Amino acid sequence: MSSIFVSVGQCGNQLAKTLIDQLLLNQINQNSYLYDNYDGKFHFVNLDSESKVIKNLYASHKQNLRIENLINTKCGRGSNWASGYTGLKKDGSLKIIEKSLESIRKESERCDFLLSFIVMHSLSGGTGSGCGSKLIEQLRDEFGWKKLIMTQSVAPFRAGELPLQHYNNLLCMSHLQEYADFISLHQNDDVLDILNKISLESSRPSNTSVTSKTGLLPFNSTKLIKKSNLNDDTYASVTLNDMNSYIVKSILSAINPVDNISLKSQSFGLELLELQKFLCPNFNLKIVEIYNVNSLNVTKTIYEKNNPLVKRLFSRVPKYKANSNEYYTSLNSLFVARGMQDFNEYKSEYVLGQLLNESDLMQKTLNPVKWNPFSMDFWTSKNSLSDSEKVKMNSLTLVTNRNKCCEYLRDVLEKSMLKYSVKAYVHWYEKFNIDKEFFENSFEKIRFTIDSYDQMTQ
Known part of the structure; x- marks a missing residue:
């Protein structure tokens, strides 16, 4: 079973570039044709109102992308949801949506069996939010409810990036609630805080300091990023690439083939369907969060009584409601443990045993609803992701549907x-x-x- 990745707007296409980089590092991910076709071209359709990001993407990965699936117009959307949704008079979004739908139709015919569309976009930009909303609406009309529509939606900083962002977020989220099956929400504030915690954990020396009375840190030399609420005066520089890399690794760790749903080491790509069925059984409650931790493969890890990644994972997961000691409440949560592919005696029971030893910590942190006796599930995979140096990493990923999104x-x-x-x-x-x-x-x-x-x- 295959999925078509649809990247919309600057944010979506930057994520697409990072995603392709990761897929090329991890050829094992392509066993089920989840991502690529028989000719090595990925099931990707990329659209943006402006051509710069699209051209850079194609220049970097022309051997993996079809040029006819890269679509752009000559005029931006002015960070306005409405101009992306209904279109401009001379160069409207309707034209780019029509071209995108045609590319998606052709790409769907190349798939062995099309299971889902994964739409990557921003909630605040004109193209990502407006064109993204229109495209999802059209995909639902075109393919009906037989195909899953899953989004990877990036929310802007709450302090504000654009004057129209709250309207854009409102209109886009209401559209996703109506037409999508699964909404994976990545909030920039949360991603930044996690990356700052990772920087402090690894004791990287700080190479930047707060230089503004507003508490902003230099970001990519030209942009600013909000200082997190960590009680520490030392912060490492967090770049846009760092944030994109964390989001993409979290996505792949959640949706890549796992042993639980594979047959004779061959995945059929049912992971996405099982994710949606378990985490979002109620159509009105379908906003999930993804958290991920990694560590180098260490021979002792598999034999330890407790899984050391569990505590690291929960140290990064926001637990309490704003300005309160009250825990968030989870509806359903899925843990995905990956790694130990170098061990001939690997058994998923070892990993599951480690996770279950931490069940008390999981229950306390996730605070599952009392009416659901099966609020947690566990997947394992012998294979894991490689980092930029092609070093295999153990990883633990949490995908949870809880009321933090409120x-x-x-x-x-x-x-x-x-x-x-x-x-x-x-x-x-x-x-x-x-x-x-x-x-x-x-x-x-x-x-x-x-x-x-x-x-x-x-």
């Missing part, structure tokens, strides 16, 4: 409603026929999602 949704809802109440920036949407009814429907969908999580996690 904090993000409430923040988006409150700030967008506040702006809307005074008609701030509304004219930028009205000029593209996004009227009052459209906004009110989006407000209602987000409220309903929050209420659904509150009711199921009480």
Whole structure:
């Protein structure tokens, strides 16, 4: 079974580049034709309103991409969801969506059996959010509900990156709630905090310091990144590549073939279907988070009583609600343990035993709902990912559906409603026929999602 990766906008295509780099480092991932075709070309369709990122992507990986699957126009979307969704008069999004759909149709015919679409995009940009929303809507109309639509959605910093970001987030998330089957939410604030913790754990020397009264750190020499809330005066420089790499490794660690769902070491690509069935059985509750930790393969690890990655993983997972000592509540959680492929005596029971020894810590941290007796599951895989130096790593990944997403949704809802109440920036949407009814429907969908999580996690 195969999946088609659809990258939309600058953020989505930067993730696509990092994803291809990782896939080329890990040829074992291609055993099931989950990612590539018989001719070595990946099942990728890449679109952006501007050509720069698309051209750079093709220049780096022209041997793995079909040039007809790289689609762009000549005009950006001005970081406006409405201009990406309904299109500009001269060079609208409808044209780029039509071309993208045609490429997706042709790519689907090359698949042995198409299982899902994985859409990578940002929630705040005009192309990623607007064109992404329109494309997901069209994919649902074109392929119906027989194919999974799974998104890897990147949320901006809450402090604000763009003046229209709260409207964009609101409109895009309401669309995802209506048309997608599975929403993997990657919040920039959380990713940054995790990478800062990793930097401190590895004791890397700091090469930058806070230089602004606003608490911002230099980012890629030209951009700024928000200082995390860690109680430490030393911070390493976190680049955009670092953030993309962490997100992509987390995605691959979650969806790559595992031994539990394979037959004679041959995966049929059912991992995505099982992920969706276990984590998102309720259509209204489908926003998940992914956390990942890695360590070098060490011979002692498999024989230790406890899995050392468990404590490292939970040290990075946000546990408490904002400004509170109350734990978040999880609906379903999946652990994916990878590694130990160098051991002839490898057995998944060893790894599962290590994980189950930490069940008390898992229960306390994840705080599962009491009404679900099977709120956790465990997958194992003998094979793991390689790092940039092709060194095999043990890894432990947590994919969890819990009410932490409600904090993000409430923040988006409150700030967008506040702006809307005074008609701030509304004219930028009205000029593209996004009227009052459209906004009110989006407000209602987000409220309903929050209420659904509150009711199921009480």
